[in-house]
Each structure stands twice: as C-alpha cells, then as structure tokens.
Amino acid sequence: MDIVAKANKLIQASEDVIMMCVGQPSAPAPKTARDAAKVAIDNGRIGYTDASGIGPLRVRIAKHYLEQHNVDIDPKRIIVTNGSSCAFTLSFLSIFEIGARVAIPSPGYPAYRNILRSLSMEAVEIDTNAQSGWVLTPQLLKEAHALKPLDGLLIANPNNPNGTMLEASAFKELQETCAQLGIKFISDEIYHGLTYGQKEISALCVSDDCIVINSFSKYFCMTGWRVGWMIVPVNMIVTVNRLQQNLFICAPEISQIAALHAFDGLEELERTKAGYLKNRTLLLENLPKMGLSEIMPVDGAFYCYANVEAYTQNSESLCADILANANLALTPGVDFDSKNGNKWIRLSFAGSNQDMQKGLERLGNYLDTKS
Numbered sequence: 001m002d003i004v005a006k007a008n009k010l011i012q013a014s015e016d017v018i019m020m021c022v023g024q025p026s027a028p029a030p031k032t033a034r035d036a037a038k039v040a041i042d043n044g045r046i047g048y049t050d051a052s053g054i055g056p057l058r059v060r061i062a063k064h065y066l067e068q069h070n071v072d073i074d075p076k077r078i079i080v081t082n083g084s085s086c087a088f089t090l091s092f093l094s095i096f097e098i099g100a101r102v103a104i105p106s107p108g109y110p111a112y113r114n115i116l117r118s119l120s121m122e123a124v125e126i127d128t129n130a131q132s133g134w135v136l137t138p139q140l141l142k143e144a145h146a147l148k149p150l151d152g153l154l155i156a157n158p159n160n161p162n163g164t165m166l167e168a169s170a171f172k173e174l175q176e177t178c179a180q181l182g183i184k185f186i187s188d189e190i191y192h193g194l195t196y197g198q199k200e201i202s203a204l205c206v207s208d209d210c211i212v213i214n215s216f217s218k219y220f221c222m223t224g225w226r227v228g229w230m231i232v233p234v235n236m237i238v239t240v241n242r243l244q245q246n247l248f249i250c251a252p253e254i255s256q257i258a259a260l261h262a263f264d265g266l267e268e269l270e271r272t273k274a275g276y277l278k279n280r281t282l283l284l285e286n287l288p289k290m291g292l293s294e295i296m297p298v299d300g301a302f303y304c305y306a307n308v309e310a311y312t313q314n315s316e317s318l319c320a321d322i323l324a325n326a327n328l329a330l331t332p333g334v335d336f337d338s339k340n341g342n343k344w345i346r347l348s349f350a351g352s353n354q355d356m357q358k359g360l361e362r363l364g365n366y367l368d369t370k371s
Helices: 002-012 033-043 055-067 083-095 110-118 138-147 168-181 234-247 255-285 315-326 353-371
Strands: 078-081 101-106 120-129 150-158 184-188 211-215 226-229 303-307 344-348
Touching: 002 315, 033 255, 055 226, 055 255, 078 083, 083 110, 083 168, 083 184, 083 211, 083 234, 101 110, 101 138, 110 120, 110 138, 120 138, 138 150, 138 168, 150 168, 168 184, 234 303, 255 303, 315 344, 315 353
Parallel strands: 101 120, 101 150, 150 184, 184 211
Antiparallel strands: 078 226, 211 226, 303 344
C-alpha cells in the first residue's frame, strides 16, 4: 500500500506510471453486472437485505458449484459478505477462541495474519520451499502441529503472492490430514477460475466440514463492489448469520444485484482471462532474460513471484527505487514473507498487455543499469 500511495502521487502529478503492484483486474465488471446495477438504481430504493444475502444470488452461487465442481450445496449454507475480507473475520470469530493458533503458508497473503492478530489469535507461518514445490504439504503441517498443536489452517489455492497450486490429490490429502489432527480447515478460493493448465479443486469436493471463502473481486473483476461469499457447515449457519447481523448487517444490495448478473457475463470474463494468460507468457519469457530466472510456479492467479537476490537483499528498497527511477510500481516480498521476502518481488499481470510490455521494458532498462 505504501508503493500504491507513492505511485498515485506520481500519477496525480501527471507521471506515466505502470501499475504492476496491486492484485486488481484492470478490466471492469462485466457489462451484464453494470447494466443490472443501473436498472436497480433507476428502480428506486436500495436497502438492507437478509444478513445472508439476497436469495437469488445465493441460489446462483450454489448453481455455480454444481456447474464447476459437481457439488450440490444448500443455498442456506451460503452467506454473502462484504468481500472475502469480511468472510475471514466471520470465519475466525465463529470457529476459534482467543489465543487460537492458525497455520498459514509463507509466503502468503499478509491480511491473514494481520486479521488473526487483531482478533487476539496467533498466525503460525509455515515456510514453504522449493523442495515442497512452494506449497504447504501434509508433512510440513504435521511437523508444525507436533511442535505445538494447531487449531486451524487457512490456505489459498491458487496462492497469493506466487500463484502456486496444489494438485487435486495433494489438496485432498492436506484436507484429510487436518481432519485427522482435529485442525479446522478454511479454504480461500478467491482465485478460482484463474488457473493455467490444471483445474482448481474446491474444498467442498472433499468434505462439508470446512469453510470456503470466495469473492467476486478477482475472476469477476469486481474489487470495488465489495461483495464475496462464504460457505459454512450446517451447524454454523446461525452463528455466522448472527455475527454478520451485528458486525456488518449485510453486503450492499446494489453489489449483490450486480454480482447475480455477473454470472451472465462469463464470455466477457473468459476474454479477460485470456489476456492474463498472454501477459503471463510475456513475463515468463522475458523475466529470465533480465536475470530474474527463479520464479515460483505460476499455476494460477495473476502474479509472478521472482527472486531478486542477484540485485539486492532489500526488495523494499529496490521497489522504491524502481518506482522513483523507472515509473514502474512493483510489490516487495516483505509483507508476504517476513523471513525471506527481502529477496523477492511480486509482479501483477492483471493489467493490459500494452502495460505489461511497457513495464517489462522499463524493468529491463532499470536492471541494465544495475548489472
């Protein structure tokens, strides 16, 4: 966010800055969603909805799981939320007590540990490595649990910042390991729909005894609409709805209406995804030519996580210098990995192909001055 703030100041000063730092699609919400929102506004009042969300959206989300994963979900188990961030808070509060120890992979999304800590819970970062394929394995989980028992595991598949994915069999084994050890399983599936090669698996394909979190932000290009969802076991429906009512009331009705109709814009969304694939290819072909040859597997999402150790031991300083001298905004790895993130940077390829080409040219020119 510091990088974003600095980049925005440069943009406000009429500087031509390429933004490859934020995990946000450059494409708008699909036209079907935007048109539905316009109609709803013209029709008049936008108000509160049921805490769990409008019925038609919950039914459509359930249909989505049947279509994509052949899993039949009762819409009553679906709670529409103010993005996935809200769902994390509701999940933690509903299944954990103060002091709970919740495992997360490292590198990983920093908001996991920050939300946990704000709720007086402990985020236990489990280091992944090249030997594990940069994913959290059952063995790594067992080792961490043996040192001191864990209460939960939160995992994204594909992961942020690196886009790595567990294969279906490995994901299933990890979930089953949690069940054997009595560890609550939370699956962050926000990057579902954005995979390249292997298809993602939902935790609901393995067991109903888990919490699944997703959002319309990434695949559906609706970051600013702040609408997501969570799917909970039957015995948690009442608890989560009560928390939702007291903490957030409901997700915005206008966003829920737009989200319902976003499912009618899949053709447009697939074209956007094809652009990501083109950008991904561009980065994977060109970054090694610049000396950034160690890149974690980009199986999904829209990020390249690259090692910059050949140029620096301080990725935060490097990104600040690149922004100042090349008008290119990249994300240092320090927030994603407190131990080794100083050697890594994240490049988002969610922008236009033109921006990717310009960004790579600027990065190459900058790194040439450091060789």
